[in-house]
Every structure is written in structure tokens, then in C-alpha cells.
Amino acid sequence: MRITIFGATGLLGKALIREWKADEVVGLDSKDADIRDIAQVRRAIANTRPDWIINAAAYTDVDGCETNQGLAFAVNWRGAVNVAQVAKEFGARLLFISTDYVFDGLSTTPYEPDHPRGPRSVYGRSKARAEEEINSISPDACIVRTSWLFGIGGKCFPETILKLASLRSDIDVVDDQRGSPTHAPDLARAVIALCHAYAKGIVHATNSGECSWFEFAREIVRCAGLKTQIHPTTSDKFVRPAERPKYSVLSPASLRHYGIFMPHWKDALRNYLSMREAAETPAASLNSRKP
Numbered sequence: 502m503r504i505t506i507f508g509a510t511g512l513l514g515k516a517l518i519r520e521w522k523a524d525e526v527v528g529l530d531s532k533d534a535d536i537r538d539i540a541q542v543r544r545a546i547a548n549t550r551p552d553w554i555i556n557a558a559a560y561t562d563v564d565g566c567e568t569n570q571g572l573a574f575a576v577n578w579r580g581a582v583n584v585a586q587v588a589k590e591f592g593a594r595l596l597f598i599s600t601d602y603v604f605d606g607l608s609t610t611p612y613e614p615d616h617p618r619g620p621r622s623v624y625g626r627s628k629a630r631a632e633e634e635i636n637s638i639s640p641d642a643c644i645v646r647t648s649w650l651f652g653i654g655g656k657c658f659p660e661t662i663l664k665l666a667s668l669r670s671d672i673d674v675v676d677d678q679r680g681s682p683t684h685a686p687d688l689a690r691a692v693i694a695l696c697h698a699y700a701k702g703i704v705h706a707t708n709s710g711e712c713s714w715f716e717f718a719r720e721i722v723r724c725a726g727l728k729t730q731i732h733p734t735t736s737d738k739f740v741r742p743a744e745r746p747k748y749s750v751l752s753p754a755s756l757r758h759y760g761i762f763m764p765h766w767k768d769a770l771r772n773y774l775s776m777r778e779a780a781e782t783p784a785a786s787l788n789s790r791k792p
């Protein structure tokens with residue numbers, strides 16, 4: 502198959518490029534095609550003629566979206582709709598990456614795909630609106646919601662905790678938001694399998710298991726063999742521009758329907774730490790300087 506990926510320079514996009522071996526893959530960033538401009542999207546798809554379009558492009562700065570609402574909706578809603586319209590024009594299948602932040606966070610059991618949306622932030626609203634419109638443009642599109650993405654080659658929670666832990670003996674982390682961390686390569690493999698299965702509709706894809714940010718941070722520090730103490734705190738002590746859902750665990754049932762199982766987040770974290778260490782070894786940095 503021929504695959505075109507928007508957002509190929511992002512955390513997930515890079516993992517998709519690394520993991521996608523079986524097909525002919527073209528990765529695009531915002532300089533190749535700005536998804537806010539439908540003419541640029543049309544040109545990119547005319548040049549690549551894909552069987553599947555993966556839209557992993559987004560404005561992902563959740564707090565930034567609160568102050569840049571125009572940009573949030575231009576990229577996350579209008580841009581996503583542009584990609585869906587062009588996919589339809591060219592008869593390509595579409596897989597759109599979405600987020601747990603489309604939910605209100607009030608549930609106490611894992612969210613199923615048909616649970617009503619109730620976003621609490623501009624970022625969540627821009628993605629929720631995109632989902633709704635993509636569904637009406639192309640009911641066969643596959644919308645993959647994920648959460649708490651981490652991986653090498655980008656800004657992510659484990660990276661932040663490891664940096665802080667190298668500087669501090671104590672770190673406070675919120676213990677009243679629960680979700681499922683998701684390692685980008687695991688999600689990339691699930692996305693590839695979903696395309697090969699011609700998946701459609703909304704699918705939830707995260708690493709299995711759940712935790713709070715505090716529990717995630719404690720495990721990061723423990724697995725990295727660091728002595729920094731992680732202390733639980735509450736969201737009211739860490740007021741941020743965008744409200745986060747208190748609970749955003751996504752049920753794995755829709756993914757299992759396709760026979761796809763993702764590893765537990767603790768195993769995924771260990772893989773991430775090994776990959777991170779390998780990327781930092783002198784041999785790896787020597788290789789990365791080769792043309």
C-alpha cells in the first residue's frame with residue numbers, strides 16, 4: 502500500500518516512520534504541506550496518491566491552545582477537515598489521530614468510543630469538532646483516540662521528569678488525574694495494524710493499565726534507578742491555563758475487536774528507557790553524525 506503521513510516530524514509521526522516497514526510511506530511536515538491550506542493538502546495528495554492518509558498533525562500545546570484559540574481551531578479542526586475532504590476527493594482511506602481530551606473526565610470507568618464527547622479545553626473542543634465533521638464527511642474514516650503519549654525524539658512527561666530528577670531531590674506531581682500512558686512506537690504499530698485491517702469508526706488505542714501522573718512519575722524515577730523522591734499533590738496546587746480531565750482511561754475493547762493488544766504501560770516505560778539510553782550512547786551519537 503501507499504501511505505502518506507501528515508505530522509511526520511511529531512512524536513507519533515517519527516515513530517510511524519520508524520515502524521512502518523511493509524508499505525511505501527511518505528512523511529510530511531508543515532513545511533511540505535500546511536494542512537490549514539487545502540490547496541497544499543491537495544497538491545501533497547496528488548503527488549503521493551496514497552491508499553491511506555494518516556493525519557497525525559496537530560497543534561498539541563494544550564495550554565497554548567487556550568491563548569491561541571484561532572490557531573488551535575485552524576490546525577486541529579479546519580486542517581483536519583481539509584485532510585478529510587481531500588482524502589474523499591482522491592478516494593484514499595483516512596486515519597485521524599485524536600485524543601482522550603474530547604471527554605469530560607467525569608467517568609469512573611474506562612471510556613468506550615460511543616461515550617458522549619464533553620471536552621473541557623480549547624484543545625479538546627478543537628479535536629472533538631474535527632472528529633464530528635470527519636465522521637460526516639467520511640463515515641468510513643478511522644478515528645484513533647490515544648492518551649498521554651511519550652517517546653524519544655520529542656517533549657514528553659518521562660523526559661521532563663528525568664530532567665527534573667537530575668536537578669532536584671524532591672518533585673511534587675499531581676495524583677488526582679488518571680489516564681493511560683502510551684509509548685509512541687506501540688501506538689504506531691497499532692495504527693499500522695489498523696490500516697492493514699481496513700479499520701473504520703472510532704478506536705481507542707493506549708498502552709494497557711492506568712495510573713495517575715504521580716504513579717507514572719514514581720515508576721519513571723524507580724526504573725531509571727534515581728533517588729529523587731516523588732510526592733503526590735493535587736491539581737489545585739498546579740493551576741494551568743487548560744483544564745485536564747480528572748479521569749481519561751480509554752477502554753481497549755474497540756482495539757481488541759481487531760485482534761490488537763498493546764503492552765502494559767510499565768513494560769512500555771522500560772522499553773522507552775532502554776531506547777533512550779541506546780540513543781545517548783557514544784556509538785549512537787557517532788552513527789547519528791554519519792551522512
Ligand SMILES: NC(=O)c1ccc[n+]([C@@H]2O[C@H](COP(=O)([O-])OP(=O)(O)OC[C@H]3O[C@@H](n4cnc5c(N)ncnc54)[C@H](OP(=O)(O)O)[C@@H]3O)[C@@H](O)[C@H]2O)c1
Nearest residue numbers: 508510511512513530531535536558559561598600647650
Ligand atoms: N502528545 C500527546 O500526549 C497526545 C495525546 C493524545 C493525542 N495526541 C494526538 O496525537 C497526534 C500526534 O501528536 P504528537 O504529540 O506526535 O504531536 P507533536 O509531536 O506536537 O507533532 C505535531 C506534528 O504536527 C505537525 N503540524 C503542526 N501544525 C501543522 C500544520 N499547520 N500543517 C501541517 N502539519 C502541522 C508538526 O509539523 P512541524 O514539525 O512542521 O511543525 C508535527 O509533525 C496528534 O493528533 C495529537 O492531537 C497526542
